[in-house]
Amino acid sequence: MKIAILDGYVDEPTCLGVPPYLSTYPRYIAGALTYCGIPEESITYTTIDGFRKDEREREKVTTADIVFVVAGLTVPGRYLGGTPITAKEIEEIGKLPSFTIIGGPLQFGFSMKGGTLARKLDLSGYNLIVKGDIEAAAAIVAENILNEKVLPEGTVRFQRTAKEIDRIAPAGAFIVKEHPNFPYIICEIETYRGCERKKHCSYCTEKFYGNPEFRTIEGIEREIKELFNCGVKFFRIGRQPNILGYLGKPSDSDFTKPSPEAICTLFSRIREIGDIKTLHIDNVNAGTIDAFPEESEKALKCIATYDTEGDVAAFGLESADETVIEKNNLKVAPEGIEKAIEIVNRVGGFKERKNGLYKLLPGINFLVGLPGETKKTFEKNRNFLKKIMDKGLLLRRINIRQVMVFEGTDIADMVKKPKTKYKKEFERFKQFVKEEIELPMMKKVFPTGTIIKDVLLEAYDGGHTLGRQLATYPILIRIPEKLPLKTMIDIAVVGHRERSVIGIPYPLNINKASLKLISFLPGVSKRTASDIILKRPFKNKDEFLKLFPELEKVVQYITFE
Structure with missing residues (x-):
């Protein structure tokens, strides 16, 4: 029995899998298969770029008995390291004579760019279309193979738990050696998934994963240790909507109360594993910092102590317009983001750096095309950025993207066309950010000689x-x-x-x-x-x-x- 995992790449708000990033999905599939008893030598892995360019990589898929395909972009961007799988390629691979299985964020809809409605693809060629968790489907497939039972077919929902991930994640580390970029890959690491908020942002797909369920520190440590032993030296603790929410305590607020002790323990134990070249984070909810500034600052100090330089705490501001914030139930007002930026500058933008990078700096995301947006929205966004500049605060990254609408999100009932109505204002805003914010900020963050x-x-x-x-x-x-x-x-x-x-x-x-x-x-x-x-x-x-x-x-x- 030959089983192939084809990585079509994913890009979600909480998980990046376009090279040099390697997402959790293919590693979890491999881990589920081997944990259930499928021999490692029966499992092969390749990427969609390898499939396109290298006949030997292509044969891994075309000669397999079972093919797992991972795909889906919910926040598509521009990529240097690889090109995600296309709708046409997805449909063609489903026609292979092997038993084909597809899953990942593709289940929410498919599009290659923002400012669009995600659409459902024709997946009728696939034997099994996975709703929920493809790694849970892999476990069932493995058990059925070993017990000589019929494999599940059709559209089926599978669900896994955090405890199961703690078991299977280390077991799937071996496939990293088959990545075309190996050893130059950075592995996404999950601490939990699902959003803690009672009412979600209008465009959010993270809510589809349910309430947060935390992995254990020991389980995460075992996974990273196994990946490290396989030759991985670059890690991003990115597969969660808010790192400050990890093992947080329930509160009367819309956000959980951070646990600095748990976060310190996690990051210190990761650094003890060995000579890790990169230990970075992704999402930080500025609403958590605004609601719990003292606990958040302690947790961020721990991260800035144990991470490697050049780290970014990405905040989802989305809009500085109060009307847009209210209509879309966004996470925090501009004043809260400002407070969060100040705190991260304080703990991660320390002045005693010599000629290297700042340890930890904030980044902010703007989302264009949300309900309630007017011409004045772009003016308010500009004024917010000017205020940050006037205060002398540092921003490591400013990301501007157009909203993508998925069926089942609140925004799907609010808009028919997700593109902004104010194209001229949008273009002027992007030009303003490029010339008046990004260039001078670039010179501050990366001065000559860095x-x-x-x-x-x-x-x-x-x-x-x-x-x-x-x-x-x-x-x-x-x-x-x-x-x-x-x-x-x-x-x-x-x-x-x-x-x-x-x-x-x-x-x-x-x-x-x-x-x-x-x-x-x-x-x-x-x-x-x-x-x-x-x-x-x-x-x-x-x-x-x-x-x-x-x-x-x-x-x-x-x-x-």
Whole structure:
């Protein structure tokens, strides 16, 4: 019996699975199969990109007896590391002669971009369409195979528990070695899922997962330890709607009361596992910080103590318009977000950093096309950002997206066309953010001379190489020369754009570097770069400064090997 797992990639508010991210879904499927007794050697894994480009990866799927397909984008974006599975590919794979199973956030509807109504796909070619949890379906399939029973068919709902995830998550770690990007992958880690709020945001799909059910610290630790032993060094504690809600205490508020002790224990025990290169988070509910500032600050201090630099606490502001907030039952008013930004700046934006990244900074999300939106909404959003700038607060990320509408959410009864009616105002707002907020903020967060470590070189753009850290919301780095892809280097920031920085390899070998790279060193003109090339090689710093005494500040960026 050959079983293949095809990762079509997912992108949810609480789970990212487009490379270099590896979501929980395929690992859980593999874990459920092996935990129930299916041998590891019977299970193969590949991604949709591997399926498209590599005949050997394609054969894993086309020659399998059973194929699991994971798919679904509920917050689609632009991707550098991979291209999610398309509707046409989903339908074609369902026609394979093998027993085909499909699941994931696709169950809520399918679309490849925001500002649309998610639609139902024709999945009639699949033997089993999973509602609920595909890993629970995998456990039933495994048991039926081993007991020689008929496999379930049709559209069936399966449900798993947090205790089951604690058992199966470590067992599925072995598939990471089959990922085309391995070892350069960052694994999403679940602490819990489901939203604690009694009434949800109008557009929310997290409510479909039910009330929060927490995994144990020990279970999470075992999973990360197993992944680490398989060669994974990059982790994001991202599969939950609010990290401050983990093991939180019930309250009279719309939010659970944070448990700083539990969060400190979790993050400290993860860091004790070994030489972890990235330990980051994703979602933080600013409403929790607003309701419980003291407990939240303690928990965030713990995260900022044990995480790795460059971390982002992503807040869902969505809108600074009170009418939009009320109509869509959004999480928090602008004043609450402002308080949350101040607290994260205080605990994670410490001034004693040298030339590395800030430890933990806030990010904010805007959602366009919500009911109640008017022309003044965009003005209020601008004023909010101006206030943050005037206060000297740092923002690591500003994300602007258009709402996607799913059947069963409150917004589905409120709008027929999710796109904004105010296209001109929307475009002006994006331009304002790009020019007046992002560029000056970029210079504050990544000042010239900042060293960014372990940058994965992913793609070419003309004569540039594009790279990112394996991190939560990593900054895009443009290196003005073609360098070997799928390698990791350190870079020094030498310039800024609205949503990216310009970087050069650090330290730069001055005796071998190209004219182009040398001319990007701070304070070095093209003419000086030409002189450097004519007069090299240099034995050491003293010899270099004897010829170029005006370049004392450049020495920190270069090596003479």
